[in-house]
Amino acid sequence: MRDFSIYGIEDPVYLRGMKKSPLFLGLIVFAMLSIAGALLIGSVANADLSLIYQLRLPRVLAAFAVGGLLAMSGCLLQVLTRNPLAESSVLGVSGGASVGALGVLMMGGAGTIWVAGGAWLGAISVLVLLWLLVGGYATHPSRLLLAGVMVATGCGAITSLMIAFASDLAMPGMIHWLMGDLDSVMSLEVVGALLGIWLSVLLILMKLAPKIHLLQLGTDKALSLGVDVPFIQWMMVLLAALSAASAVSVAGSIGFVGLLVPHILRTTVMKHLGPDQTFLLPASGLLGGIFLVFSDMFARTVIAPSQLPVGVITALIGVPSFLFLLARLRQWSSL
């Protein structure tokens, strides 16, 4: 494969020995190490192999896939909307998943596969609804995002209503789901499906990334360079929605990963290497996974044998580190 340096080149002045492909390899190695580490560390110190295989392996792999999917989804939406604050929850997908999952929990379906099923159904219904609302392929994606924000608000109201009417028995489970947690992931089949989606999204994105990179110059410029802009934009919306839907249907509404991870990459790596989407998108997919594996590891070990919801941990780690980056790079005005 040829090295097309038009996707942004290494800056000779600020290079400091960083290169993209070794960095990417480093991220892959780091991801494997973090998964291995998370498998070994746990509340039961001398855990036997069957425990690791049955309980920890699905959970750790699910954390990796969920984190990667959320980060890629956020990264895509940030490029698409040209807004550094965009995240998967703006499409209303998380909201739809919440309504679906809480509906199942209200009817006493806690602990069954129907919770994830309901969440998935909710997320997909929101997508179909959005598609019908904005009138399909020919319209501009900003219409879809606007509709998405509205649907998300609506879903938030329905969620509150459900909690208000919930029985005392179902209430704790519902709150727990809303905080986002991975402890319901038990079956390796679900994890396999999730990893499959993660890998497909990653591969499709690597294929589309050069054109997504050009979209950063604005739709008109990209169009004049021969990019099929409407197709790329809709692929970005669909992939972002699909990733977010699969992630939240398994793990509940874990916020913040999609916002934090691409920005960590931008403020550290991209500052030196340029905003190359052919690197940023796959790297988000990996770093997001690593981030959530670590967060989940904390969530289940910090106050062991009890567990914290991982959504709380992502925010607790994420918010200060993001604010730190923002403060340290005040002079870097390109956010």
Add this chain to the structure above:
Amino acid sequence: MTQETLLEVQNFTLTIGNRVLIADLDWTVKVGERWCLIGRNGAGKSTLLKAIAGMQNQLYMHGNIRWQGKDLPLCSPQELSKLRAYGEQFPQGGIGLRSIDVVLASQWPWRYEKESKEFLDHAMASLARCDVQHLAYAPWQSLSGGERQRVSLAACFAQSTPVLILDEPTSHLDIHHQVTLLEMLVNASKSCQQTVIASLHEISLIGRGFTHALMLTGKVGEAGGYLIGPVDEVVNPTNLEKSLGHPILEATTASGVKVFIPA
């Protein structure tokens, strides 16, 4: 002179809403010509430029546009991207983009023809041509309006196309860079037969190198007329006043260049 015909526009009508911006335009551009497009705000300059660049929604247009004898709808986006570069009126930059990224990205149409090293050299040369090589690694958000315009023009040059379609390339530029830009366009057009089609508000620059002019005279509420032809024939105070809606005076500088100024 037997020049090759590059662009043919026939029976072209442009409407937005109920307004007819340009009615029945017949326009032929030959290789190496430099066209300026004159008209008041909202006359349809940008829309016309986008239309011939193949970037305008087909709903608002009737008529034929042919590039090198081939109907525009039949030209693939890849073909067009190697034929013409389009300079936006308001160039955009994404999150974290630097000047060099913008210029490198605009060489995308040639990704299979060139080696990696050439892209960087070519990008730096283009930036140098527009006098912004010192800003190569500056973030887009830190550039001033004129600097952005110059980076965007450098990106158009880097696209290495036989045709440049520029939407108000001189906007935001200081006087010195306006004049050097025009000199550059004239040189490129004379040495490499590059064709330039640019919309313009600085009427004092017309005499500095454009060979032909297309003046849109449409007013609000009437079907859009136009004046077309070589600069010596159509660009005069009467016609300029018709197009721009303001009295115009003609003057000759000491070096013999004809300039137009608002009265």
